[in-house]
Amino acid sequence: MTQTTAAPRGSNMPASTGRRGDKIFSRVSTISGVLILVMLAGVTLFLVAEAWPAITADQAVLPDQKSLLEYTAPLIYGTVLAAILALLFAVPVSLGVALFISHFAPRRLAQGLGYAVDLLAAIPSVVYGLWGIFFLAPQVKPAYAWLADHLSFIPFFAGPASVTGRTILSVGLVLAVMILPIMTAICREVFLQTPRLHEEAALALGATRWEMIRMTVLPYGRSGIVSAAMLALGRALGETMAVALLLSVGGGVSLNLITNQNPSTIAANIALKFPESSGVLVNALIFTGLVLFVITFLVNFAARSFLARRSEFDGAN
Amino acid sequence: MTATLQPPAPGRAGRSQPGSLVHGVLPRWTPLAVLAGSFAVATLVMSAFGFSLYGIGVLGYLLTLVVLTVLSRRVEGKRKGTDRMVTTLVYGTFGLAMLPLISLVWTVLHRGLPGISAEFFTSTMRGVLGEGGGIAHAIVGTLLVTGLAALISVPIGLLTAIYLVEYGRGRLARWVTFLVDVMTGIPSIVAGLFAYALLEIFYGPGIRMGAGGSIALSVLMIPVVVRSSEEMLKLVPNELREAAYALGVPRWRTIVKVVIPTAIAGIATGITLAIARVIGETAPLLIICGLTTSMNTNLFDGRMTTLPVFAYYSYVTPGLPPEAGYQRAWSAALVLIAIVMLLNLVARIISFFFAPKTSRR
Numbered sequence: 001m002t003q004t005t006a007a008p009r010g011s012n013m014p015a016s017t018g019r020r021g022d023k024i025f026s027r028v029s030t031i032s033g034v035l036i037l038v039m040l041a042g043v044t045l046f047l048v049a050e051a052w053p054a055i056t057a058d059q060a061v062l063p064d065q066k067s068l069l070e071y072t073a074p075l076i077y078g079t080v081l082a083a084i085l086a087l088l089f090a091v092p093v094s095l096g097v098a099l100f101i102s103h104f105a106p107r108r109l110a111q112g113l114g115y116a117v118d119l120l121a122a123i124p125s126v127v128y129g130l131w132g133i134f135f136l137a138p139q140v141k142p143a144y145a146w147l148a149d150h151l152s153f154i155p156f157f158a159g160p161a162s163v164t165g166r167t168i169l170s171v172g173l174v175l176a177v178m179i180l181p182i183m184t185a186i187c188r189e190v191f192l193q194t195p196r197l198h199e200e201a202a203l204a205l206g207a208t209r210w211e212m213i214r215m216t217v218l219p220y221g222r223s224g225i226v227s228a229a230m231l232a233l234g235r236a237l238g239e240t241m242a243v244a245l246l247l248s249v250g251g252g253v254s255l256n257l258i259t260n261q262n263p264s265t266i267a268a269n270i271a272l273k274f275p276e277s278s279g280v281l282v283n284a285l286i287f288t289g290l291v292l293f294v295i296t297f298l299v300n301f302a303a304r305s306f307l308a309r310r311s312e313f314d315g316a317n
Numbered sequence: 318m319t320a321t322l323q324p325p326a327p328g329r330a331g332r333s334q335p336g337s338l339v340h341g342v343l344p345r346w347t348p349l350a351v352l353a354g355s356f357a358v359a360t361l362v363m364s365a366f367g368f369s370l371y372g373i374g375v376l377g378y379l380l381t382l383v384v385l386t387v388l389s390r391r392v393e394g395k396r397k398g399t400d401r402m403v404t405t406l407v408y409g410t411f412g413l414a415m416l417p418l419i420s421l422v423w424t425v426l427h428r429g430l431p432g433i434s435a436e437f438f439t440s441t442m443r444g445v446l447g448e449g450g451g452i453a454h455a456i457v458g459t460l461l462v463t464g465l466a467a468l469i470s471v472p473i474g475l476l477t478a479i480y481l482v483e484y485g486r487g488r489l490a491r492w493v494t495f496l497v498d499v500m501t502g503i504p505s506i507v508a509g510l511f512a513y514a515l516l517e518i519f520y521g522p523g524i525r526m527g528a529g530g531s532i533a534l535s536v537l538m539i540p541v542v543v544r545s546s547e548e549m550l551k552l553v554p555n556e557l558r559e560a561a562y563a564l565g566v567p568r569w570r571t572i573v574k575v576v577i578p579t580a581i582a583g584i585a586t587g588i589t590l591a592i593a594r595v596i597g598e599t600a601p602l603l604i605i606c607g608l609t610t611s612m613n614t615n616l617f618d619g620r621m622t623t624l625p626v627f628a629y630y631s632y633v634t635p636g637l638p639p640e641a642g643y644q645r646a647w648s649a650a651l652v653l654i655a656i657v658m659l660l661n662l663v664a665r666i667i668s669f670f671f672a673p674k675t676s677r678r
Contacts, residue, residue, distance in 0.1 A: 019567050021567055021569045021570070022567050022568050022569050024569075025568070025569035025572070025573075026484050026568075026569070028476060029476045029477070029479045029480035029483070029484060030480050030484060030485075030489075031476075032472070032473045032474075032476035032477045032480060033476075033477045033480040033481065033485065033489070033490070033493045034489070034493075035473060035477075036473070036477055036493055036496065036497060036500070036539065036540075036543070037492065037493065037496060039500075039536065039539070040496055040499075040500060042511070042515070043503070043507070043508075043511045043536065046511055046514035046515050046518070047507070047510060047511060047514055049514065049518075050510075050513075050514040050517065092410070093410045093413055093414055094410075094414075095410075096406060096407045096409070096410025096411065097410050097411050097414045099407050100407045100408065100410065100411040101411075104404060104407050104408065105411075113411070115665070116415065116418065117414060117418075118661075119418060119658070119661070120414075120417070120418050121594075122593055122594075122597075122657045122658065122661050123421060123597070123654060123657070124596075124597025124598070124599065124625055124650075124653055124654070124657065125597070125598075125599060125600075126597070126599040126625045126628050126629050126650065126653075127421065127425060127597075127628070127650045127653065127654060128421075129629075129632075130425075130628070130632060130646060130647065130650055131417075131420070131421050131424055131425070133632075134424065134428070135420060135421075135424045177417045180414055184414075208396055208397055208399070208400035209400055209403075209404070210399060210400040210403040210404070211396065211400070213403075231502060234502040235502065237504070238502070238503070238504020238505065238506065238507065239504070240504070240505060240506045240599070240600035241599040241600055241603075241625075241629065244600075245629070245632065245633075267504055267506045267600065270506055270510070270600075270604070271506060271599075271600050271603055271604075274603070274604050275603065275604070275607065275608075278522065278523060279522075282522065285510075286510050286513075286514060289506065289507050289510040292504055292506070292507060293503070293504070293507045296502055296503065296504055296507075297499065297502075297503075299502070300498075300499045300501075300502035301499055303502075304495060304498045304499055305495075308495065308498075
């Protein structure tokens with residue numbers, strides 16, 4: 001939101017006045033800026049270097065004697081499935097919460113309530129995993145049984161229902177809670193940026209609060225909402241520990257959301273297998289990590305450029 | 318004849334008359350009354366069908382939604398009715414979002430508190446198979462790994478923020494800003510793999526060390542520090558810089574002596590929040606720091622247990638009897654949450670008391 005639009009302070013001044021202290025200081029700070037680019041390049045480079053042995057390795061030594069693509073494809077499927085489920089749950093709720101904080105809650109309470117939502121982001125993911133196993137899974141188990149009994153004609157609920165509740169649908173729920181704060185925070189910012197005059201004009205024409213929001217806040221924030229959803233998607237794709245703990249993995253690709261036989265996700269698979277792996281298996285896992293990095297990078301890249309373009313070309317700011 | 322000319326008393330509850338300029342308005346207490354009534358009915362219905370808290374919550378909420386909408390449509394008209402419905406829905410989503418928070422905090426307190434004792438904080442897991450043992454080594458590990466990560470991230474992050482705000486212009490600055498944003502989305506496990514890949518080149522396969530965890534955490538922490546410090550430096554009024562320049566103060570001294578001190582509270586808040594964000598990271602430390610049962614205070618040699626990884630393994634390999642392991646997992650989770658919440662609180666306090674006053678809300 002606060003993107004590159006703001007000109008740097010004192011940008012009309014030369015970077016250095018020629019004094020030695022100035023020269024050193026401007027160099028050092030420029031170098032640390034460049035260092036960040038180097039780091040990002042380094043992440044890619046080292047991952048590629050470490051994934052290379054797996055790419056060139058013989059199929060026989062790879063995990064499950066599958067080719068690298070056959071090994072990665074179901075993991076990608078699981079990753080995307082879990083993230084999309086999470087997004088489906090999180091988007092409507094976080095839009096509501098963001099609206100609640102920006103336009104509905106009493107002004108004096110709004111900030112405190114915003115912190116309360118932010119606290120959800122502060123809770124470590126391993127705790128979410130434990131909570132998912134011990135609290136959420138038993139609670140949703142009867143619902144899965146009901147879905148399998150009554151809605152099994154829908155492929156998503158074909159069953160048989162998991163007896164532990166540790167399904168990809170539960171993972172989607174936990175991930176939804178975990179991405180709720182970031183999506184809410186961005187939507188809230190975007191909603192608060194709606195020009196005051198637009199809102200007041202709508203109200204002055206006799207709009208109710210909802211009509212005002214529908215006519216000014218939502219159209220103004222549409223691109224921001226899309227970017228927020230994509231950033232949240234990026235988070236959900238890369239989330240590791242909650243999935244690793246909660247999901248009961250059966251491997252394979254299926255649409256069925258409520259069984260014990262779930263596709264794993266890239267990140268969870270790495271967390272579960274890495275500590276006990278050695279040799280080329282490590283390289284294979286790093287290859288899947290590289291795939292995850294590329295996917296999340298693209299999603300984030302798209303979201304950020306969307307958000308950046310928005311703030312540059314807004315006439316109303 | 319005359320009856321139609323009688324205007325209804327303004328603000329009175331009741332359906333609007335046709336042709337009237339004022340439509341009916343529900344009294345202010347209506348939503349609360351409907352809410353209370355709906356939940357009372359829901360409780361009655363549910364106790365008839367077998368008591369269930371979820372049933373009461375769902376039924377009560379749906380009843381509120383329907384009754385309030387219908388009532389408002391009848392009395393206040395279609396548009397106001399829709400408005401009431403949306404308002405109820407929006408309040409509902411907030412309640413829904415608070416449920417997991419409350420349930421999480423309650424679950425962790427409820428399950429974690431019984432395992433908290435002096436012994437839990439002072440002993441390690443060395444030689445412990447069943448009950449007993451503690452997290453001293455994990456706390457030390459977490460503090461060391463996170464401390465080194467902060468030591469790496471804060472200078473780089475702060476200097477980058479200074480570059481972006483004070484010096485940066487042109488394409489390089491735009492790319493740095495943009496890629497810092499993209500970097501905030503790097504999955505933590507990828508950061509762990511990066512640290513492993515980096516160290517393996519120097520130390521060979523299977524490397525585990527605490528410093529690797531610090532490298533991984535810095536990758537996650539630097540963008541957060543840059544972002545927040547940049548915001549804070551931008552808030553420093555330009556007049557302060559210009560006053561310093563006018564007195565002939567060199568640019569770097571202006572930054573060090575004027576700009577940074579003005580923004581220091583906000584920067585400190587940002588750094589505290591960044592630490593709070595990475596201190597709970599599990600996945601990268603699982604990969605590069607590993608797990609050990611005894612105290613290790615050397616960041617550059619051997620495995621080092623950290624709190625989140627300890628909680629994870631206490632659940633995955635609980636030992637015998639498993640209850641003791643589960644108990645340790647929950648207690649470690651409780652300590653972890655307490656640390657994170659404390660850091661968040663400290664950050665809020667710093668920003669509340671020391672931040673410069675701005676017009677932004």
